[in-house]
Amino acid sequence: MPVNSYGDLARAYALRNQSTLLKTEIEKLNLELSSGQTADIADHLGGSYSRLTSIERDMRVLEGFDVSISEAEQYADLAQAQLEQISDVSATFARSVIAGDSSNSVSSTEALANEARVQFSTVVSLLNSEAAGRSLFAGDMTDQNPLVSASDILTEIEAVVAGATSATDVETALDTWFADPLGFDAFAYTGSDTALAPFQMSESAEVSVDIRANDDVFKNTLKSLAMAAMATSSGVTLSGTDKSALFRASGENLLTAETNIVSRQASVGLLQEQVAGWKVRNQTEMSGLEYAKSALLSIDPYEAATELEAAQFQLESLYTVTVRLSQLSLVNFLR
Numbered sequence: 625m626p627v628n629s630y631g632d633l634a635r636a637y638a639l640r641n642q643s644t645l646l647k648t649e650i651e652k653l654n655l656e657l658s659s660g661q662t663a664d665i666a667d668h669l670g671g672s673y674s675r676l677t678s679i680e681r682d683m684r685v686l687e688g689f690d691v692s693i694s695e696a697e698q699y700a701d702l703a704q705a706q707l708e709q710i711s712d713v714s715a716t717f718a719r720s721v722i723a724g725d726s727s728n729s730v731s732s733t734e735a736l737a738n739e740a741r742v743q744f745s746t747v748v749s750l751l752n753s754e755a756a757g758r759s760l761f762a763g764d765m766t767d768q769n770p771l772v773s774a775s776d777i778l779t780e781i782e783a784v785v786a787g788a789t790s791a792t793d794v795e796t797a798l799d800t801w802f803a804d805p806l807g808f809d810a811f812a813y814t815g816s817d818t819a820l821a822p823f824q825m826s827e828s829a830e831v832s833v834d835i836r837a838n839d840d841v842f843k844n845t846l847k848s849l850a851m852a853a854m855a856t857s858s859g860v861t862l863s864g865t866d867k868s869a870l871f872r873a874s875g876e877n878l879l880t881a882e883t884n885i886v887s888r889q890a891s892v893g894l895l896q897e898q899v900a901g902w903k904v905r906n907q908t909e910m911s912g913l914e915y916a917k918s919a920l921l922s923i924d925p926y927e928a929a930t931e932l933e934a935a936q937f938q939l940e941s942l943y944t945v946t947v948r949l950s951q952l953s954l955v956n957f958l959r
Contacts, residue, residue, distance in 0.1 A: 660918075669920075679917045686910050689826055693903050695756070696823035696831060700896045702755045703835065704889060710750050711885045714845055717743050718878040721852055721871040733856060733867050740852035740874070745774035747845055751837040761837040762815030770815030770837035777812045781850050786859035791869035794854050794862070802847045813838040825902040833895045841884040848877035 669676065721736055752769040753760050762770035771777070784801045788794045801807035815836055822832035852874035854860060855867040862870070 676917065676920055679913050679920070683910065683913050683917070685827070686906055686913070689824060689902075689906055690910075692824045693899060693906060696825075696895070696899045697903065698755050699758075699760065699820075699823075700833070700892055700899055702753065703760050703833075704892045704896065706750045706753050706760065707835075707885055707889045707892060710747055710842070710845065711882050711889070713743050713746055713750075714848075714878040714882040714885065717849065717852075718875040718882070721875040721878075733864075733871075736871055737853055737856040740849050740855075741778060744778065744846060744849040744853055747842070747849065748774040748777065751842060759815065761835060761839075761842075763834075763836050764818045764820055765814075765816035766820070768814060770813060772812055772814060777846075778850065778853065780811055781854065782857050782859050785854050785857060788854075788860040789862070791862065791866040791873070794851065794860060794866075794870060795873060798847050798851055798854075802843050808843055808846075809838055823899070825899070826906070829902070831895055831898045831902070833891050835888055835891065839888070841881060841888060844877060844884070845881040848874045848881060851877070 717739065720739060748771050751761050751771055758766035759768060759770055762768060781798070781801070784807075785794050785797045788797060815838065819832065819834035819836070822830035824830050851870050855862065855870045
C-alpha cells in the first residue's frame, strides 16, 4: 500500500505559504472594513468594468470643467474689483475738481493737475491688472499688458495738446486723439481686438464677457483725467478761466464715465452669477458620481467581518498545527 508523505522542507514551505495567504487575506479584509470599499475591484465587479469606467470618465470631465470654472471665477472676481476701484477713482476725483473749481489759485490748480496725473496712472495700472498671469483687459492677448505705461501716454498727450490756447482747443485735441484709430488705439492700446475666449462650463455651455482696455468707457475716463492733467502742461497757454473750464469738464465727464463703468460692473456681475450657478451644479453632479462610485464598490460590512473572523481563526489554527509539528521527533514518538 503506497504512503503519501511530505518531507520536512516541503511541509515547512506549504505551511509558510498558507500563512502568507491568510495574512494577505486578513490585511485585505481589514482594509475593506475600515474603508467600506472593496480591495479587489476585479473580483467585486465580476470583471465587468463598464459602469465604473463610465463613472470615472464623467468625473474626469467634471474635474476639467472645475478648472475652467475656477479660472472664470478668479477672472470675474478680480475684474469686478478693478472696475470698482476705477469707479471710485472717477467719483473721488470728480468731487475734488468740482469742489476746487471755484479756486483759481496757482497752488490749487497745480494740486488738481498733479492729482489728475496720479489718478491717470492708477487707472492705467488697474487696467493692466492680471489674474494668474493673464491680463484681464487685453482681449485674447492675455500674455501682455493692454496699455503702455501711464507716463508714455501722458507724454504723447502733451504733444497732442501742445500749442493749445483755450480749454476748447485742449478738449478738441483730446476728443480727436482718443477717437482716432491712429491715436489712442494705435499708440496706447497693445491688447487684442478679439474678445477673451469664453470659459467652458460644461460640454454644451460656456460663459463670456468682453471688457477691454480700449473700451470707450475706459477711454473716456482716461481722457477726462488727462483733460485735468493738461491744465498745467508746459505746452499749453491757458488763462485761469480756461483751466477752471477744463477742470469742470473733467469732473462732469468723469461722473458720466462712472455711470458707464457701473454698466460694465453689471456685465461682470452677471458673469459671476452664471459661474456661481455652474459651480454649484457641477459640485452637485460630482457628489452624485462619487456616491454612485462608492455604492458600486461598497462591501457588506457584516459579511466582511465574518470572513475576517474566519481567516483569523484559520491563521491561529495554522500556528497551532505548526507548533505541534515542530515538536514531533522520533524520540518523542518512542516515549
